[in-house]
Amino acid sequence: MRALKRALLNISYNRQVFFLNGLILAAALMLLGFAALALFNVHFLTASWEEVNNVVLYLDNTLEEGEQKKLAALLKNWPEVAEVRLVNPETAIKEFTQLSAEAKELMSGLPATIFPPALDLTIHNMAQDDFKSFILKLGSTPGLIYLDYGQNIYEEVGKISGFLRVVALVAALIIMLLIMVIAAFTIKVALYQRRREIEVEWLVGATPAFIKMPFLWEGGIMGLFSGLVAAAVFAAFSLVAPIGEEILATFLPAIPIKLFDARLCPLLLLAGPFLALPGTFWGLRRVLK
C-alpha cells in the first residue's frame, strides 16, 4: 500500500506528464481497437462467404437407378447431410431448360442423357476443417465422377480472408508492441526525472523491489487510465457508428461493415494495464540494471 501511495504521490507531482503519456497510450489503444474491429469484420464477412451449404455429386451414367437411390439413402444418414435430392438426367435437363429461353435453345436437339445423374446435397453448417474432411469422405463415394461445391470461389475467398486476417493481426501486434514501448519509454522518463530520489533511496538501504514497486504501480495506473479513456471514447463512438455504417452501406451494399462492437470496450479497458505493465517491467529492467 505504501508503494501505491508513493506512486500516487509521484503521479500528482508529474500530473501533466502522466496525463500526456496516458492519452498517447489511449490513442494507441484506440488504434488497437480499430485493428480488432477490422479483424471482427473480416471474420464475419468471410465466415458468411465461406459458408457452403450445397454440394452436388455427379454420378456415373452406368450406375443403376436402384443403386443411385441406395446411395442417396446412405448419404441421408450422414450427420453432416441435411437433405439429399436425386436428380436424374431428365430432371436435370428439365430444370436447366427452365432457367431461360437461351438455355432451352441450347439444349434443343441434344440427347436426354447429356447430363449425368446427380445427388444434390444440402449440408449443415460446419467448421472449415470439418468441411474439408467431409469433402474427402464424399470423394470415396462409389460411382462418383465429379464433386461440385464451388471450390474455385471457396478457395479464393479462403485465400483473401486469410490474407486480411494476417494483415489485421500483424497490425494489432505492432500496435501492442508500440503500446509496450510507449509504457517503457514513459517509465524511463520517470526514472530519469527521479534519478536523484532513486539514488538517495538506494543509498539509505532501499532494496531494488522497494525502488521498483511505485514505478510498477504507476505503469499499471497509467495503463488503466488509458484503457478507461480508450473504452470511453470507443463507447462514445457507438453514437456515430450507425451513421457511418449507413453511409458505407450505400457504397458497398453487399458488404455489411460494422463500425462498432460493444465487446471491444471491456477488452480495451483490460488491454491498457495488461500491455502497460509488461512495458513498465521492460523499462525498469533496462534502467535499474
Next chain:
Amino acid sequence: MIDLFHVSFKYPGSREEALRDLTLHLEKGELAFLTGPSGAGKSSLLRLIFGAEKPSRGQVVIAGHNVSRLTNESLPYLRRNIGMVFQDFKLLPGRTVFDNVAIVLEVLGKSRSYIRPKVLNMLKEVGLTHKAESLPETLSGGEQQRVAMARALVGDPQILLCDEPTGNLDKRQAGEIMALIKKASIRGTTILIATHDPTLLSGNERLFRLEEGRLVAD
C-alpha cells in the same frame, strides 16, 4: 565493527590507486576522525566502507559482512546499518524536510505511527522542528547539513560515516553537530568522520591520517 585488511582501491579507468595497502580497525562505539589533504583518499575510504565501491585488493569487513562478497540484493541490508552524511547532503529537492528524514524509516518498512514521532524527535534534536514542512532548497547550508545528519541518525545505525559534516557550518553550528555525533557515540554507534577541520578534534578521539592513499598515522 569496521575492519580493513591490506585494502587497495583504484577507480575504474584510473592508473593511480586511490587507497594503498590500508589496514585499520574500529571497535563498536568508537569515534574516529579521518584527516588528510584533498585527494588523500578520505571519501574513497568512506565509499568503500559504505559499499559504494569494492576494493581492488584486500578485505573490507563491516559489521561481519565482507563488502567484496555482497551482491546488489544484499547490499541494502548492510546500508541499513550505516548512516551516512554526504558532503553534498544528497537531499531530495521536491520533498519536505520531514519526508527527507522519514525516507530511511520508510525503507526499513516502519509504520506511519512509528515514523512520525521518531522523525519529529530527530528534527527536535537537530533544532529543525519548525522547518519540518519546508523544502530543502529553502534552507541554508547549515540547515541542510543538519537535515542530512538527522536522516543519517534517525534509523539508529550501528555505524555513522560523515564526509565533512561541518563544512558549511559556523563554529556554533559545528559545535551542535559535534554534540549530536558524540551523543550517538555514547549510545554505541561506531563513528568515522572525514574532515579538514582541525577544530573538531578535542584530542581524545582516535585519528587516522591519510596521505596519497596511505595511512600515515593512527
